[in-house]
Amino acid sequence: MQARFVTNSSGQETFGAxxxxxxxxxxxGRTTKxxxxxxxxxxxxxxxxxxxAKSRSAGxxxxxxxxxxxxxxxxxxxxxxxxxxxxxxxxxxxxFEEWKExxxxxxxxxxxxEKSTLAEFFTIGEPKLRESSVxxxxxxxxxxxxVTNAHGVEKSLxxxxxxxxxxxxxxxxxAVLHEQDLALLKVSTNRPLKPVRLVKSGDLxxxxxxxxxxxxxxxxxxxxxxxxxAIGRATHLADVPGVTLQNLIQSDAGINPGxxxxxxxxxxxxxxxxxxxxxxxxxxxxxxxxxxxxxxMLPEMLDVERRxxxxxxxxxxxxxxxxxxxxxxxxxxxxxxxxxxxVITSFGGRATPTSLDWHLALVGRKAGExxxxxxxxxxxxxxxxxxLGPRSxxxxxxxxxxxLGIEVAPLEVAKAKALGLRVPRGVIVTRVDPLVYEKVxxxxxxxxxxxxxxxxxxxxxxQAADLVETLQRGQAIDMVFLRRQETRATRIDVHLxxxx
Numbered sequence: 001m002q003a004r005f006v007t008n009s010s011g012q013e014t015f016g017a018x019x020x021x022x023x024x025x026x027x028x029g030r031t032t033k034x035x036x037x038x039x040x041x042x043x044x045x046x047x048x049x050x051x052x053a054k055s056r057s058a059g060x061x062x063x064x065x066x067x068x069x070x071x072x073x074x075x076x077x078x079x080x081x082x083x084x085x086x087x088x089x090x091x092x093x094x095x096f097e098e099w100k101e102x103x104x105x106x107x108x109x110x111x112x113x114e115k116s117t118l119a120e121f122f123t124i125g126e127p128k129l130r131e132s133s134v135x136x137x138x139x140x141x142x143x144x145x146x147v148t149n150a151h152g153v154e155k156s157l158x159x160x161x162x163x164x165x166x167x168x169x170x171x172x173x174x175a176v177l178h179e180q181d182l183a184l185l186k187v188s189t190n191r192p193l194k195p196v197r198l199v200k201s202g203d204l205x206x207x208x209x210x211x212x213x214x215x216x217x218x219x220x221x222x223x224x225x226x227x228x229x230a231i232g233r234a235t236h237l238a239d240v241p242g243v244t245l246q247n248l249i250q251s252d253a254g255i256n257p258g259x260x261x262x263x264x265x266x267x268x269x270x271x272x273x274x275x276x277x278x279x280x281x282x283x284x285x286x287x288x289x290x291x292x293x294x295x296x297m298l299p300e301m302l303d304v305e306r307r308x309x310x311x312x313x314x315x316x317x318x319x320x321x322x323x324x325x326x327x328x329x330x331x332x333x334x335x336x337x338x339x340x341x342x343v344i345t346s347f348g349g350r351a352t353p354t355s356l357d358w359h360l361a362l363v364g365r366k367a368g369e370x371x372x373x374x375x376x377x378x379x380x381x382x383x384x385x386x387x388l389g390p391r392s393x394x395x396x397x398x399x400x401x402x403x404l405g406i407e408v409a410p411l412e413v414a415k416a417k418a419l420g421l422r423v424p425r426g427v428i429v430t431r432v433d434p435l436v437y438e439k440v441x442x443x444x445x446x447x448x449x450x451x452x453x454x455x456x457x458x459x460x461x462x463q464a465a466d467l468v469e470t471l472q473r474g475q476a477i478d479m480v481f482l483r484r485q486e487t488r489a490t491r492i493d494v495h496l497x498x499x500x
Contacts, residue, residue: 091267095211096223098269101164102194103213105220106135106148106171106185106261108156120157121451121482122489123420129157136214136262136275137161137185140298141363142192146185147294148261149276150176151240153183154455157423161187166220175301176455180293181237181245181276184301196263199270200354201292201319204231210251214262214275226253226284228272235287237277248287249273255286264288295319295356304362306469311389312362314338322352324375336373336386346374347386367391396465403468403498404479405436408450408461419449419484425457426450427464429481436499442492444481452480473500 081087109129111119118124133156137148146161153159159171171185205228212224230250237243251264255278262275273288296319305311313331317323322344327333344352348371350361365371367390375382400406408427416424426449437443444450450464451457454477458464471477476497483490 092209092211092223092225095265095267095269096213099194099196099263099265100213100221102139102196103164103221103263104137104139104146105162105168105215105218106137106146106152106159107132107162107168107218108153108159109133110155110157118489118491121421121423121480121491122484123422124489129422132156134215134218134258135260136258138261138263138271138274139193139195141195141360143364144187144189144193145174145302145363146171146187147274147298148183148185149274150178150181150183150455151237152260153185154178159185161185162220163189163193164221173456175303177297177301178240178455179243180297181240181243181289182294182297182301184298195360196271197269198291198294198356199266199272201295204228204249204272204290206230209267210253210272211265211267212251212253212255212259212262212275213265214255214259216254216256216258218258222259224254226251226286229285231290233287235277235279245276245287245289247290247293248276249290251286251288252284253286259286292319295354298356299359302359302363303470304359305391307466308362308365309391309393310362310365310367311391312386313389316344316355316358319355322355322358332387332389336384338373338375338384338386339377341377343376344373345376345381347371348373394465394469396461399465399469400461401433403471404477404496405433405499406444406450407431408464410460411449419482420489421449421451421482423457425459426452426482427458427461437494437496440494440496442494444492444494445483447483448492449482450479451482454478471498473498 110131110133111117111129112131133152135148135152137146139145140147153173154176159173160168161171162168169187169189171187173183174186175184176182208228210226210228212226214222214224216222228249229252233248233250234244234246235248237245249264249272253264255275259275260277263271264273264275266272271291271294273290274294276287276289278287279285299318311332313328313333313335314324315326317325324333324338324340324342324344326340327338344358346352347358347361348365350357352358352361365388367388370385370387373384373386375384397407400408407430409430411424411426411428413424415428416426429444429446429448429450431446432444434443453464453467456467458467468477474497476495479494479496481492481494483492
């Protein structure tokens with residue numbers, strides 16, 4: 001689900017939906033020392049209770065009842081507390097205040113009309129785009145990795161993320177899983193960001209409180225609540241034909257266009273899911289990609305060892321506790337004494353309670369680093385050190401020739417501008433193997449621009465090679481080539497099967 005906002009001639013932003021608000025003022029009075037002690041004790045008991053932190057019933061908590069009794073007693077005595085915040089504060093308020101800064105606003109310029117148009121790449125007819133996508137995302141690693149929906153970022157030409165401070169930051173589209181409606185963005189900041197905590201796979205209770213923080217209709221940091229209505233749902237995405245999302249969770253929390261990508265928190269501040277859609281022509285039915293799906297898919301999207309060119313020499317189980325599945329002979333892991341079945345509890349000073357935490361602990365690491373590692377082997381804690389090995393980068397020219405049957409050169413900004421491209425990204429085709437494209441109706445030619453591989457626009461030959469490195473022989477890939485001949489612009493969409 002995606003919303004659009006349009007900048008009108010006066011420079012103001014108009015949105016698809018408005019909002020109204022009203023302010024409430026509390027009566028003022030005095031609080032006696034005894035009443036203050038009662039309020040403090042009741043709140044302290046509520047905050048210390050693990051049950052209170054883990055779930056919140058539809059009724060009033062014991063702590064809140066105690067506060068109500070104290071206030072009622074004070075009222076009968078003619079004394080109203082001057083500060084009613086202890087009475088009004090609950091876990092919803094706490095979760096919003098604690099995790100608001102981990103939620104981001106995701107946007108980017110979009111082109112009207114059909115997706116496969118010239119206007120997506122060329123400044124034809126509309127030199128300056130006036131519409132932008134509106135969505136939400138949340139931080140999963142302090143270095144700047146943000147997860148959001150694929151159906152939002154796929155329509156944006158470039159991407160930007162606004163943090164709590166409100167200033168937009170350029171974002172790089174790192175990975176897209178179209179069939180799961182997941183996208184991973186990376187922003188560069190001068191400070192660590194605050195990542196969310198995902199609930200453990202399957203740790204959900206029907207009826208528990210759902211707290212959503214999102215940006216519906218670009219109304220920043222809107223908080224809505226509901227309950228977890230169901231799990232294991234499936235739904236079609238109206239604006240993404242052919243995609244059926246599975247293993248979704250359902251809630252009656254308020255969801256609107258622009259809420260997509262927003263996290264669903266429980267009262268413990270753990271993310272249960274990420275907003276995907278709301279049911280068309282229905283009320284109070286919204287769906288989210290579950291934390292279980294996120295835990296399974298994020299390691300593939302991060303692809304840490306390949307992305308950072310490091311090698312640990314081990315593989316962990318796909319989900320659950322961080323258990324070693326395999327150890328490569330003579331690898332760094334083997335030299336560290338690790339064995340299949342070991343449970344890694346800490347790496348590089350970072351706790352690794354789950355398999356996803358192992359992948360997150362590797363983010364930003366470099367080959368040659370010697371890092372402390374703690375494992376649990378058959379119930380016995382042990383310590384060792386792991387030296388990360390190097391992972392070689394394939395030759396860019398040879399890889400593109402093997403996978404795509406082309407050779408390329410960098411696209412300079414001046415060249416992109418001269419061609420009338422909206423975004424100065426892509427690579428120039430310098431050579432084409434005709435045998436690779438003999439079954440393609442409109443093959444690329446030298447001089448064309450390879451503007452998109454899959455759903456990502458490469459920023460140079462090296463990234464283009466990275467995007468196709470894992471393609472297997474016989475696997476298909478969609479690409480977009482651009483051709484400019486004097487005043488004529490052509491877009492060529494190619495569906496290529498990697499040569500066997």
